[in-house]
Amino acid sequence: MGDQGSSKRRKDTLRYHSGFRNHVSSEALPGALPVGQNSPQRCPYGLYAEQLSGSAFTAPRSHNLRSWLYRIRPSVVQGAYRPLEMPRVATAPLKNISPDPNPMRWDPMPMVDDDSDFLEGLTTLAVNGDVQTQTGCGTHLYAFTRGMRQRFFCNADGELLIVPQQGSLEVRSEMGLLHVASGEIVVIPRGIKFQLNPLDESDSDTRHVCRGYVAENYGAPLELPSLGPIGANGLANPRDFLAPSAWYEECSDDHELVTKFAGGFWMATLDHSPLDVVAWHGNYAPYKYDLATFNAINTVSFDHPDPSIFTVLTSPSDTAGVANLDFVIFPPRWMVAENTFRPPYFHRNLMSELMGLIHGEYDAKREGFSPGSASLHNAMTPHGPDAATFAAASQADLAPQYQGNTLAFMFESRYLFQATPHALKAEFRQQEYGAVWQGLESHFTPHTR
Known part of the structure; x- marks a missing residue:
């Protein structure tokens, strides 16, 4: 009652x-x-x-x-x-x-x-x-x-x-x-x-x-x-x-x-x-x-499963397995994978992603993404960790680590997002966002494995 x-x-x-x-x-x-x-x-x-x-x-x-x-x-x-x-x-x-x-x-x-x-x-x-x-x-x-x-x-x-x-x-x-x-x-x-x-x-x-x-x-x-x-x-x-x-x-x-x-x-x-x-x-x-009651599933061996394992709620579309809208979170969790690049990997996706940060830090961004921020990556737009994150994660000690100070989320959809004129012209838009990846230099050594 x-x-x-x-x-x-x-x-x-x-x-x-x-x-x-x-x-x-x-x-x-x-x-x-x-x-x-x-x-x-x-x-x-x-x-x-x-x-x-x-x-x-x-x-x-x-x-x-x-x-x-x-x-x-x-x-x-x-x-x-x-x-x-x-x-x-x-x-x-x-x-x-x-x-x-x-x-x-x-x-x-x-x-x-x-x-x-x-x-x-x-x-x-x-x-x-x-x-x-x-x-x-x-x-x-x-x-x-x-x-x-x-x-x-x-x-x-x-x-x-x-x-x-x-x-x-x-x-x-x-x-x-x-x-x-x-x-x-x-x-x-x-x-x-x-x-x-x-x-x-x-x-x-x-x-x-x-x-x-x-x-x-x-x-x-x-x-x-x-x-x-x-x-x-x-x-x-x-x-x-x-x-x-x-x-x-x-x-x-x-x-x-x-x-x-x-x-x-x-x-x-x-x-x-x-x-x-x-x-x-x-x-x-x-x-x-x-x-906080979400039971995150992660790996105990190598690599890490796709971010779909963090889906809280989904709005299905008429195509099985392809969502009209997914609500996905990246909550506090243990990082335990062996010999694995642990932050989110470089990625191009069929789905369009709009992300926000509730508190703490997002493990793929070292700067520029504070609580209350938002990012948009439309379908097949490449994205991933910034240069500083990549450099640190590539040399990190892979002992078990608790990723505690974080709570990020994503609105993910099969449809392409149109940013509004107000959002495109907003003073709080980071016009040079793409610069965070420009420090990713070539490390290719064809004669040394």
């Missing part, structure tokens, strides 16, 4: 439901969930029954996503939408912009405004695919200092995978509350209304800076990857994913609902909070995951 009772100002001790996409039953008032029927003639407490579907009705049972919400007012009770300008947020496809084969890198994004909320501090780096055919993804940075107050957000274009880099977040959603710290992630499924705030915003004497990354997945919902030969015990464990318990607020103040639809932003007014779901059950809800 969920928290017993809730109101606009109440912050009860959080209670979570464990398991990846388990069927959850949660109620904030005892008996608020109907017994035996999803949509009875009269719901308890005078509530309205509303189904939220995250998949087609006819999707196979194993991939059918839906939740029943029992709410004070149905979602249709809102004003008419009117367009809203969000000039720094873009959606695929971008017109008259070709994907660029050059490697790109950005420093941490500076604050857009010293008094901005999540939506005002959102900036798109690169996009791919096509939102209207539900393929590909968008990648964004965020930086904000205050909560959304009377404003809420609903993304009809895709699910949001949010990766905090600095500052803890309070996620207030239709299904309940989630607290998400740096080192954790949160996924907001498509179509769910929510609000993102600094977790400790009530401390008015402190300026709370929140920064991070967002993947906006237009394609199939994220799921756990198949383990194959790894077996039953590796990578992300389903039980470590946490969904919220029911929590609601009832108030008659004026609110705004911002919706992203077909790449555009729209705003509607409401005379109540949209977070008025008193009870819910189903398998379509926000969830969070602590990246």
Whole structure:
């Protein structure tokens, strides 16, 4: 059961439901969930029954996503939408912009405004695919200092995978509350209304800076990857994913609902909070995951497996084994391979990669890639360790070493990324990024092995 009772100002001790996409039953008032029927003639407490579907009705049972919400007012009770300008947020496809084969890198994004909320501090780096055919993804940075107050957000274009880099977040959603710290992630499924705030915003004497990354997945919902030969015990464990318990607020103040639809932003007014779901059950809800619980698989002999072994979540495409979007992490781990170049090897890949750094250092970069930075390598663009990293790793003592001060991640996609005009012209873009490899000189000695 969920928290017993809730109101606009109440912050009860959080209670979570464990398991990846388990069927959850949660109620904030005892008996608020109907017994035996999803949509009875009269719901308890005078509530309205509303189904939220995250998949087609006819999707196979194993991939059918839906939740029943029992709410004070149905979602249709809102004003008419009117367009809203969000000039720094873009959606695929971008017109008259070709994907660029050059490697790109950005420093941490500076604050857009010293008094901005999540939506005002959102900036798109690169996009791919096509939102209207539900393929590909968008990648964004965020930086904000205050909560959304009377404003809420609903993304009809895709699910949001949010990766905090600095500052803890309070996620207030239709299904309940989630607290998400740096080192954790949160996924907001498509179509769910929510609000993102600094977790400790009530401390008015402190300026709370929140920064991070967002993947906006237009394609199939994220799921756990198949383990194959790894077996039953590796990578992300389903039980470590946490969904919220029911929590609601009832108030008659004026609110705004911002919706992203077909790449555009729209705003509607409401005379109540949209977070008025008193009870819910189903398998379509926000969830969070602590990246520290990821069980990294590595080698005990030589070479190292492909980076796909670090996949946390994947959005499959219509081609088996080729992802619409993968979320991959490079967490703390032991380095034990024998007679092996241990950093990530020089590489050209069918997939396009957008990488970020949450904290620490990334083991393929000696400089220029600090927490909050981002890099982009499109398909078949060569990349790998910089010259200083290569020189050090080639001479390193190969005793067992714990790679502890690191947490990097990658958004990887089969589609080519288009960097946005704003990202290409940004002052925080590293225009000379390619210079990090220019020190890789020839060591070829044809007469000496």
